[in-house]
Amino acid sequence: MAVYGYARVSSLSQSTDVQEQKLKEAGCSxxxxxxxxxxxxxxxxxxxxxxxFITExxxxxxxxxxxxxxxxxDVLNIVHELDQKGAFLRVLDRSIDTSKPEGRLILTVLSMVSEMELSFIKERQRAGIDKAKAEGKYKGRPTSIDTDKLIELKEQGLGATHIARELGCTRSAVYKALDRLNA
Structure with a gap:
């Protein structure tokens, strides 16, 4: 009966150090x-x-x-997959353990809250972007394409696919950059 830990962060600038420490303290091999x-x-x-890898x-x-x-x-599917294998899930910060019936109930409710929280984050982000656009402060992600090189390649008569290969980007990025230049 092994104990495995899983740590995740959403962005490269974040650290898993705290999670890793807590998982070690919980006896994860x-x-x-x-x-x-x-x-x-x-x-x-x-x-x-x-x-x-997890087994019974x-x-x-x-x-x-x-x-x-x-x-x-997704959370419930993961728990179901663990169930099918005769394995369990334990959540440290809420003392949830799916080997117990009350753990399953709490897990279901909290996973719903987590999903709702994500939708609130997306709503706030969208509202902030809309407000910034209305105020003329939001210009979108800055272009990462070398505009001079793009113009040079386009003037040579090359198509979007070849230009994208040359610049190391996608065709859609080439089209967007061309649209900005033509505007």
Whole structure:
């Protein structure tokens, strides 16, 4: 019966140090960490590796529920997958343990709250962007394309695909940059 830890942060500038320390204190023999959004389980390779590796009697431990996922469906699917293997989930900050019935109830409610919190964050972000646009302060993400090189390649008669390859970007980025230049 092994105890595995999973730590996650959303951005490269964040640190998993606190989570890692708490997971070590909880007796995790293996701790997997990644820097990726929790909005979906897609692209979370370390979590997938743990879920594939866990066997009957093992426990997956996370410091906080939102580190496991922001989607109620994803969290419940992970718990279901653990159930199918005869394994459990433990959430340290709320003392949730799916090996107990009350742990399952609390987990379901808190995962719903986590998902709701994510939707509030997105709403606030959208409102802030809309306000900044209305005030003329929001210009979007700055272009990372070398405009002079783009113009030079376009004047040579090259298409968007070739230009994108040359500049190391996507075709859509080339089209957007050309639209800005033509505006």
């Amino acid at each position: 293996v701790i997997r960490m990644e820097k990726v959004s929790g909005a979906s389980v897609d692209g979370r390779d370390e979590l997938r590796n743990l879920l594939d 009697g093992d426990t997956l431990v996370v410091y906080k529920l939102d580190r496991l996922g922001r989607s109620t469906r």
